[in-house]
Amino acid sequence: MNKQKIVLLSVVSLLLLFVFAAIAYKTKQSQEAAFLAKKHEELFIRDHSTVIGNSDAEVTIVEFLDPACETCRAFYPFIKDIMAQHDGKIKHVIRYAPFHPNSDYVVKLLEATKKQGKYTQTLEALFQYQSQWASHHSPNLQVVWQIMSHVGLDIEQLKKDFNDPKLDQLIQQELADAKKLNVKKTPQYFVNGKILQTFGQKQLQELIESEL
Amino acid sequence: MNATDNRSSRDWNIIFIAWLVALIATLGSLFLSEVMEYPPCTFCWYQRIFMYPLVVIFLVGLFPLSRDLFKYSITFVVLGWLVALYHNLLQYGIISEDMAPCTQGIPCSTKYIDILGFITIPMLSFIAFSIILALLLSFYKGKTHE
Numbered sequence: 001m002n003k004q005k006i007v008l009l010s011v012v013s014l015l016l017l018f019v020f021a022a023i024a025y026k027t028k029q030s031q032e033a034a035f036l037a038k039k040h041e042e043l044f045i046r047d048h049s050t051v052i053g054n055s056d057a058e059v060t061i062v063e064f065l066d067p068a069c070e071t072c073r074a075f076y077p078f079i080k081d082i083m084a085q086h087d088g089k090i091k092h093v094i095r096y097a098p099f100h101p102n103s104d105y106v107v108k109l110l111e112a113t114k115k116q117g118k119y120t121q122t123l124e125a126l127f128q129y130q131s132q133w134a135s136h137h138s139p140n141l142q143v144v145w146q147i148m149s150h151v152g153l154d155i156e157q158l159k160k161d162f163n164d165p166k167l168d169q170l171i172q173q174e175l176a177d178a179k180k181l182n183v184k185k186t187p188q189y190f191v192n193g194k195i196l197q198t199f200g201q202k203q204l205q206e207l208i209e210s211e212l
Numbered sequence: 213m214n215a216t217d218n219r220s221s222r223d224w225n226i227i228f229i230a231w232l233v234a235l236i237a238t239l240g241s242l243f244l245s246e247v248m249e250y251p252p253c254t255f256c257w258y259q260r261i262f263m264y265p266l267v268v269i270f271l272v273g274l275f276p277l278s279r280d281l282f283k284y285s286i287t288f289v290v291l292g293w294l295v296a297l298y299h300n301l302l303q304y305g306i307i308s309e310d311m312a313p314c315t316q317g318i319p320c321s322t323k324y325i326d327i328l329g330f331i332t333i334p335m336l337s338f339i340a341f342s343i344i345l346a347l348l349l350s351f352y353k354g355k356t357h358e
Binding site (some may be wrong): 030185 | 231251
């Protein structure tokens with residue numbers, strides 16, 4: 001065998017090994033997610049979890065998001081759309097993976113707005129003005145508070161609700177579940193316990209439609 | 213004539229193995245970040261910067277075997293080796309973490325993988341750089357004996 005062939009063979013076999021290992025790893029990961037979905041349903045939906053849409057819907061989209069994450073913002077209207085297209089058949093469970101600096105603070109605030117019944121408006125406002133408060137190098141919490149009053153929340157009440165130690169427990173629970181479910185990036189989607197394998201709107205749409 | 217051929221073939225094999233090590237290290241690190249989705253910390257990026265070009269440099273130098281390979285690759289290897297050494301000292305706690313300029317919530321002292329209690333990702337990187345360094349030195353020695 002000449003030298004060129006040896007080198008070519010090495011490249012090809014190592015690349016094939018890479019691809020096969022990647023497929024094997026991803027398959028194992030989705031099998032594990034499926035196993036957890038069956039045996040540990042509580043990892044996907046906690047009692048405190050926000051459920052948007054019909055709670056008896058046949059398709060459950062569990063999303064781990066971070067209010068500061070741009071892709072989460074970009075996907076939010078897409079999920080809203082697809083839910084509107086299949087009225088009552090899809091529910092959207094919102095979980096958190098607050099990986100950005102100060103995101104845990106913002107998540108706690110967001111959760112505290114539930115007491116005033118303005119959760120969805122607040123989440124949407126946080127996404128809408130994301131570029132103004134969630135700069136990666138200097139997350140600006142003052143702007144977040146401005147958004148809160150813009151939404152029409154009672155700020156004094158919110159400050160009180162925000163200090164509830166239960167919210168700290170909630171964050172810990174979310175992070176622990178995210179870790180168990182191997183969520184390392186946001187947004188991460190599970191549709192009826194099936195993990196979104198390759199990331200993209202088209203792939204997510206296909207996964208949702210396969211469950212309908 | 214025969215002796216030169218033998219030496220040339222030996223040198224080619226040395227660079228070929230160094231290239232293989234660099235290629236495996238490159239694919240391995242890409243597997244960890246792209247497939248297993250472990251975010252690389254700052255030091256990992258510096259080691260990648262010095263490792264990835266070696267795949268190309270060695271490959272180009274293999275056809276035909278270039279005598280100048282040592283000159284072109286040694287700086288990458290030594291710098292990568294030093295960063296890997298520093299990263300290991302950090303990870304084993306010999307140097308304190310305060311000295312590491314890490315950002316974005318991925319401290320360089322985080323151990324993602326720990327096989328048999330001592331094989332970590334920076335250790336694998338250090339082993340790879342050490343093998344390549346040893347091979348290159350041996351290549352250089354062979355060259356000077358001509």
